[in-house]
Amino acid sequence: MATPSSGRKLKASGRSRNDVRSLKRKREVDDHEALQKRVDELDPKAEIKQFSDLPLSQPTSSGLEASRFKTLTEIQSKSLPLALKGKDILGAAKTGSGKTLSFLVPVLENLYRQKWTELDGLGALIISPTRELAIQIFEVLRKIGRYHTFSAGLIIGGRSLQEEQERLGRMNILVCTPGRMLQHLDQTAAFEVDNLQMLVLDEADRIMDMGFQSAVDAIVEHLPKQRQTMLFSATQTKKVSDLARLSLQDPEYVSVHESATSATPSTLQQFYVLTPLAEKLDTLFSFIRSNLKAKVIVFLSSGKQVRFVYESFRHLQPGIPLLHLHGRQKQAARLDITSKFSASKNSCIFATDVVARGLDFPAVDWVIQLDCPEDADTYIHRVGRTARYERAGKAVLFLDPSEEEGMLKRLEHKKVPIQRTKPREKKQQSIKSQLQNMCFQDPELKYLGQKAFASYTRSIFVQKDKEIFKINEYDLEGYAASMGLPGAPKIKFQKGDDAKKIKNQPRALLSSDEDSEGDESSKATKKPGVRTKYDRMFERRNQDVLSGHYSKMIANGDQDQGADAGGDADEDNDFLSVKRVVPVDEHSSGEDSDLETSGPAAKVIPGIGREPIVIDSKRKEKLLKSKKKLLKLKEKGTKLVFDDEGKPHQMYELEDEQAFRQRGTAESQRAKFLEEEAARVREADLDDKQLAKAKKRERREKKKAREAAEKAGDDEEAPELVDDSDHQDPMALLASLPLADDEEGRAPKRPKKWFEDDSDDEKAAKKKGRFIEAEDEPETLEDLEALAADLLE
C-alpha cells in the first residue's frame, strides 16, 4: 500500500491522475507478490530477533514501529514465522510475554496478503473470555494496525444489539466475547462468516472450558472449516478433544516454557503466608497499611467478597486509594475503574478473576490472593498481572493451614516456585472490633457481609479439588466474627453443583441483563410499596456498592424464611442461600433492631411478619397505624388452641407415641374411635330431629292461627300470635315471617331484561320447590303421624 509520502512524490513529477493510480496499483501488486515470496521462503525455524527481519507489509511494520515494538519476545519469535505461513498454532507462553502480538501480526498480515477489502466481509475473528481483555486486544490491534485500511470492530455486549448489528456486516476483523458473538451469529441476518480466514482464541484453555463450551461450539459450527486457527494461553493444553472441536489441522505446538524451570516469569517473586481464615482480613489490612505507596491487586473468590472487603476497608481509610472490580458492575464503570487503576501510581484494587487473565495493567507491584485460587492455572494467571514483560513484581498467596499441603503440591506440579513468608508481628493489627462496630451500626454492611460469607463458603464447598478445599476444616465461625458479623449465617448447601460450571458460566446465562448491577428478577418482583427516606437515600447514593444490597434486602425480606428467592438469584443460582434463623421476637430485641440506629427519625415496626417497616414521617406512621394496612402486611396467623392451664398448642399436634401405644394397636383404636363417633353422631342426630320436629310443629301452629285470623278478617290481631318471648328470639322472629310461598311477603317481581334467560326463573322455581319440599317433608315417624293427623283434620 502506498504511504502518503510516496503519493506526494508521484504528484510532484507531473504525471496524470490515472497514471498515478495505475502505477500505485502496480506497485501494490509487486509489493504483495514480493511479500508473498518472502513469506514462502521464510524458514519457520529461523531465530528471528527483530520485527524488521520478518516479511511484513509496510503498514504493519509502520504500526509496530510507531508503537515502539522492535525486538521480538520468545513466543513471538517462535510463533510468528509459522503463523505468517498460515499454520494452525497452539501457543503457550508465560504471562506477560507478548502473546497478543503473536496473533495480531499474522491476522493483519495474512489478510493484507490476500488483498482483503470491505467487500470480502469478515476475515478474522478473535475471541476473548472477558470484555476487558477483548477491549485490550482491540486497542493493541488499533495501535499496530493504524496504517491498514481494514475495518475492525469490538463485539462484547454492553451496548444495543441493533447498533452492533448495523456495523457488523462491514467488518473485516472482529474482537469479541463468545456469548455476544453467538447472539449475532444467530440473530443478525446480514452477518456473513462464510469467508472467514482466521480464528483466534486468546486464553484458549479458558474459552474451551465448560463455561463457554456450548457457545464456542455453536460459533465454530457457523464458521467455514477451511481456515487458520490459533490458540494462545499461558496455561495452554494440547487436549485432543479441544483440537477436534476446533478442527485444527496439523497444529504446531509452540511452547516457550515447557523446558523452563518455572511456569511463571523469572522476574516474579512468589510467597505464601499461612493465615487462618479468621485472621486473613487482619493480615490483609496490615499488609495494605504497610504498602501505601504500592500498586496492588487483591484477588477474591466472588463479587460479594470483593464488595464487602472494598466497602469495609473504605470505611477504615487505610491511606491508599481503593478500587473494586467484578463482573456485575456496569460496563462503563468497569472501564472507568480499569483505566483509573492503569493510570494510578499507587492504589489497591479488589477484584474477582474477571481481571485474572490477560489484563496488562502497567507497573503492578503486588498481587495478593486473599482467597485461594481454584487451581494452579488460575494462580498462574492471577500472579501474571505483575512482573510483565521483564519487569519485576511480587505475589503473595494467603493460605488457610488446611489448604497448605494440597495447594503447594499443585503449584509444585505446575513448576511454580513459591516460598513461605511470615507477616511481621509488629505490623499486624486487628480490625475485628472495628468491623463489628461497623456491621452493628450499618445493617447494609452487615447484610453484605452475610452475603459475602455465604458466597465464600459456597465457593469453598463447590471447589472440585477436595485435597485443597476441605470445608470442614475451616473456622467459619471465626471468619464470620472477623468480618464483624454477629454469627455465622446458616448456609444451605445443595449437592451436585459443579464449581467450575457455575463459576465459568457466561454472564448472559447467569442474568438476562448481563450488565446490570442488580438482577432483573428482583426488579421484576419488587412491588410498589412505601418509599422510605432510605429508599430515596439509596437512589441518590447509587454510586455506593451497598445500594444494590439494600434494595435487595428490602425486596427480599424473607431471608429468614430461607427462601432467598428473587434476591440474589443472579449470582447465587440458588443452590445455596443465607438462612438466618430468626427467633420470633428477634425483630424487636435482636439483630435487626439495629436498623433503628441508622436514622435518628426512623422507627421500626417490629414483628409484623416478613420485614421491619421503617417509618420516617408522621404521615406514614398514621397510615401504618391503620389496622387494615397492617393486616395487609401481616402474614396470616397460625391458629392455636389453649389447654386448661392456658398453654398454647397447635391445632393439630402429634401426641406422645408411647402413650398412644399403651392404649392398644392403631387398628383397634381406630375401630373404637369409629364406634364411639358413630354413637355420638346417632345421639346428636336424634336430638337434631327432635328439635326440628318441635320447630315444625310450632310453625305449623302459627300458620294455622294466621290463616284462621285471615279468614276471620281480623288482621290486626295476627301480630298477637308472636308473643313477647318470640321478639327476643331471632329464630322465633324468623319463624313469624311470611313463608316463601306467601304472596304478601314476596318481593315484587322484577321486570325481565332482554339479555336475561329463563334459567334464573327456573333456579328460583327449583329453589322454591326445594324450600316447600323441605318444609313439608316428613322426616320421622312422628312427622308422618302429625301429617296424617293434619290431613284428617
Ligand SMILES: Nc1ncnc2c1ncn2[C@@H]1O[C@H](COP(=O)(O)OP(=O)(O)OP(=O)(O)O)[C@@H](O)[C@H]1O
Ligand atoms: N516485542 C515486544 N516488545 C516490547 N514490549 C512488548 C513486546 N511484546 C509485548 N510487549 C509488551 O508486553 C506486555 C505483555 O504483553 P501481552 O499482554 O501480549 O502478554 P501476554 O503474554 O498476552 O500475557 P497474558 O498471558 O497475561 O495474557 C504488554 O505491555 C506489551 O505491550
